[in-house]
Each structure stands twice: as structure tokens, then as C-alpha cells.
Amino acid sequence: MAPARTALPRLLCAGVRSARRWPGFLRKATPGPAGPSGRMLTGAPNPARSEPQDDHDLQRKILDLPLKHSDFFNVKELFSVKSLFEARVHLGHKAGCRHRFMEPYIFGSRLDQDIIDLEQTASHLQLALNFTAHVAYRKGIILFVSRNRQFMHLIENTAQNCGEYAHTRYFKGGLLTNAQLLFGPEVRLPDLIIFLHTLNNVFEPHVAVRDAAKMNIPTVGIVDTNCNPCLITYPIPGNDDSPPAVHLYCRLFCTTINRAKEKRRQMEILYQLPSVKRAEDSGTRRSS
Amino acid sequence: MAGSRLETVGSVFSRTRNLMRAGVLKEKPLWYDVYKAFPPLREPVFQKPNLRYGKAKATIQDIFYHEDRIRAKFFSAYGSGPKAFDLFNPNFKSTCERFVEKYIELQNLGETNEEKLFVETGKALLAEGIILRRIGEARAVTIRHQAAAEGNQPQKDDAWEQQEAREEPQGACSGL
Numbered sequence: 361m362a363p364a365r366t367a368l369p370r371l372l373c374a375g376v377r378s379a380r381r382w383p384g385f386l387r388k389a390t391p392g393p394a395g396p397s398g399r400m401l402t403g404a405p406n407p408a409r410s411e412p413q414d415d416h417d418l419q420r421k422i423l424d425l426p427l428k429h430s431d432f433f434n435v436k437e438l439f440s441v442k443s444l445f446e447a448r449v450h451l452g453h454k455a456g457c458r459h460r461f462m463e464p465y466i467f468g469s470r471l472d473q474d475i476i477d478l479e480q481t482a483s484h485l486q487l488a489l490n491f492t493a494h495v496a497y498r499k500g501i502i503l504f505v506s507r508n509r510q511f512m513h514l515i516e517n518t519a520q521n522c523g524e525y526a527h528t529r530y531f532k533g534g535l536l537t538n539a540q541l542l543f544g545p546e547v548r549l550p551d552l553i554i555f556l557h558t559l560n561n562v563f564e565p566h567v568a569v570r571d572a573a574k575m576n577i578p579t580v581g582i583v584d585t586n587c588n589p590c591l592i593t594y595p596i597p598g599n600d601d602s603p604p605a606v607h608l609y610c611r612l613f614c615t616t617i618n619r620a621k622e623k624r625r626q627m628e629i630l631y632q633l634p635s636v637k638r639a640e641d642s643g644t645r646r647s648s
Numbered sequence: 649m650a651g652s653r654l655e656t657v658g659s660v661f662s663r664t665r666n667l668m669r670a671g672v673l674k675e676k677p678l679w680y681d682v683y684k685a686f687p688p689l690r691e692p693v694f695q696k697p698n699l700r701y702g703k704a705k706a707t708i709q710d711i712f713y714h715e716d717r718i719r720a721k722f723f724s725a726y727g728s729g730p731k732a733f734d735l736f737n738p739n740f741k742s743t744c745e746r747f748v749e750k751y752i753e754l755q756n757l758g759e760t761n762e763e764k765l766f767v768e769t770g771k772a773l774l775a776e777g778i779i780l781r782r783i784g785e786a787r788a789v790t791i792r793h794q795a796a797a798e799g800n801q802p803q804k805d806d807a808w809e810q811q812e813a814r815e816e817p818q819g820a821c822s823g824l
Contacts (some may be wrong), residue, residue: 427685446738458706460697468711475711487688494682537653551678573655573694576664578679593660593683593692 418631426497426623433497433619435489438612441478444485447608449598450476452585462585465597474585476597488580488594489616492552495578496524496620500551503527504613505568508557511606515556518610522617525550527568531560536571555581555592556609557600582609650674656694661687715748721766722747727783743778 426432444450452458452466452474467477496502504519504526506512512528519526527535532542539547553572558581560566565588572579573591581592582600589595599605650672652663661683667673668680700706722729722744729743751769759765770780 423681427681455708458708460700460706461695463706463708466708468709470711474708484689487686490686491679491682494686495679498678498682500678570655573660573692574653576651576660576677578660578683588697590695590697591655591692594688595690595692 422624422627422631423498425627426494431486431490433490433493433616433623435493435616436486438489438615439482439485439608441482443608444478444481444598447604448602449481449605449608450478451599451602452476457586459586459588461589462583462587462597465583465589466585476585476599481596481598484594484596485598485612488596489612491578491594492554492580492613493616493620495552496522496617497624498551499624501525501548502617503550503553504556505531505553505566506556507531507560507566508600509561510603511556511610514606514610518614522614523621524617531567533567536568536575536577549575550577553577553579554613555579556606558583558587558589558592659692662691662693715752718748718751719744725766725782726780730779730781743773743780746776746778747773747780 450467452462455469455472455474458466458474462474465477465480467475469475492502502522502524504515504524506515506526506528508528515528516526534542536549539549553568555566555569558566558569563586569579569581569588569591578593579591580594581587581589581596582598583589583592583595584598584600587600589597596609598609650667652667654663657663658666661680664673664677664680668676726743729747731743733742734740747769750772751765754765754768754772759768773780
């Protein structure tokens, strides 16, 4: 994968710069006496001593490094304003249905139908996808929520493809706020909730929007011209009624989450190997 | 785990940050660093949705093009046009679209009189093979009538009108 290949040299350089922190035997790799088994005899005690520190540093490196790039997962290449236009993302509802807080995101109204500003949508979408990718990279639990029956099946399949969760059925009262009672004492709430439709079937804001804000869970949501974008952490102004648009969103989320998880696996392989196996494995990995 | 359920007070981030600073929330949530590094364009604070009253209007502009004037005239004169709109095709050109293009072409050639341009465009389209029927007169567009020549058309239209006029009172009586 192209992003992984460009990231690799930088990661290797990063390793060299902080060479002091690395276990001793890596520095002595090229010179140094080789025993009969081919392993570094002089290096054995060093890794054991510095491993707890080492693990902590590696964890920090794995988690901190992606935050330094503005687009670590390259989500910008997944869509363009043209592809959003072709998926009819710019079509809003009629001017009578307009929500007051959506006015900044609307480009204008064509014969009474609101047209959403796709330039703004593109920037919001990039931020939202980036956030989703980082949460997935950190092994966060993502919940897809929607109450639109037309796309229920599609969203459940999308969640299954990413390996995440979806809730497209009736949202019971205390699902997030009273989770301890409903599920058990040790329950882990989602770390991110993605709304593909912010409204429920009676055109009121979905209960989960308010509940996620209550439980301090960040949300990403597609807000149409009749939705309230206030409480959603990363709103994406766009059409949520046309099938091409919803298919596009599902594809984008699925791709970003899978990409982020793949990146995480690669980073873990690069860094978090047990030190004894590292010499053999790094050789095999570089050759493959 | 400590938390604050006041969704109307500040954003999710501000509440979490303050709880951690106060020492109430011990572990940092997963998303905290990510939000800090990539904050959204607008802080997600709660706002009360107040309605507009009186003469206050939304500041959203209408989207109009110069071609809309030509389109309005076309639709009032000819209705939708003979060809049905195919919305599945992204590069579809309707009769109105072709009319507008021809109109602009003729306008660029130097014509200024609007009515004259309108008539000229109609003629040009006729030369290309598109027959535009004016609405307002009775629309006798059945297969039999289309086969008739242009000269016979007014007579047939009158005959059709008489027939419709005869049929309507009959229909009304049967209703009663």
C-alpha cells in the first residue's frame, strides 16, 4: 500500500534518531561477535532490563506518530467534490423544511430546493473521516446509528464489513445512559457514534445524539438541511435521502475504518515484536 | 467512571478536559488526543433553536441563471417539450436545453430583439427536426393526428374541440 511504503522510511529514520532508547543489540547488529546460533550473545541482558520502558515508548510512538501528520490515513483521496456531486450529496430538502442552524452550510436555493455547499461538505467530510480513522486506529468501538428503514440493511452490512457495530432498530430508552443496568456492570460504551441519519422516523432528532453528548461520546453525523447539527461533534452537511449518497457514505466509512485497522496492524508488526524474535523476524519481514 | 451529563453546557471536549483538570476523571478517553489534534470547524456546543419572527428572513440566496429567462419563456409557450426527460442519464439534453443553446448561439451572432430570437430559435429547431407544439391551443397529439399534415391540423383541432365540448356536458349529466 502506497501510504505504508511512504510511512516506512520515516519510521525507520525515527528509530535511528532515538537510537539511545532502542535495546542494545540493535546498535551492535552489524559488528559484534556472532555466536554459533547466529544470535547476539552480548545483547541478551539489555532488552530484558529496558523492556517495560521500551513497551511504553513504543505504545506512545504508535499512538503519537499518526497525530503529527495532517492526513495520516490519506482520506482526502477517497472522495472529491465531483464524486460528491455525482452521488447527489448536494441536494437538500425544500426551503420550508430548512433548519435554522443549517443555513451556514447551504449554498443557495434553486426553485425552493436547498442546495448544500459541497466545498464545505468536503472539508467537513475530510475532518470526520480523519477522526474516524484515528479512533479505529486506536482500537475504538464504533457504532453506526440510523433509523431510516430504506438503508437499514446496507448499514448493518457496512458495519459487519468493517468489524464494527450498528444499531438501526428501535433505540430503547436508557441504552447509553443506563447501560450498566441493561447490559451489566462492566460494559464498554462506544468510543464513536456515526449517524447516517440524524432524524428518526417522526422527523425528530434521534435520541442517541443527545445521549452521546450526555455520555461524552464524540459523534460523526450526516446532517441534511432539516437536521440540527449543534450537538454533533463532526457534522457532515449532505443529503441523507438518496441511495447513491448513502451508498457513498457507507463505502467511505468502511474504507477508512479498514484502512486504519490495517495501518495499526502494520505499525504493531513494525514495532511491537518481542526482542528475542526481532532479529529473525525483522530479517524475514524486510525480505518479504 | 466519572462523567458529566450536561449536554447543554459546553462541548464534549470542554467537559472532559475540565473534569480531567479537576482530577475527577482519571483516565484519558480514547478520542481525547485525536480531538485535540484535529478539532472540528465549529465547537459542538448546544444552541437553542429559536424561530425567526416578523420580517427577519434567512440569508440564503436564490440560485438563478441567465438561461432561466429563456427557459421560462420556452415552458410557458411550449410546455415540457416533445421529448420526455430521462433523469437516469447524467448527460441528457432535453428539448428545452437545446432550445436554450440555440437561442444563445443566435444571440451571440448579434440579434437583440427577444421575440425575433425566440421565433428564429423555434425555426432553427424545426430545421433540425424538433417539432414544438404550442400549449394553449387544444393539444391533439394522438398518433392519428400526428400523421396529418401541418395544414390539416387546425381543422382537426376544431373538430377535436367540438367533440370535447359535446362530451363534457354528457359526462357531467352522467355524474349527476
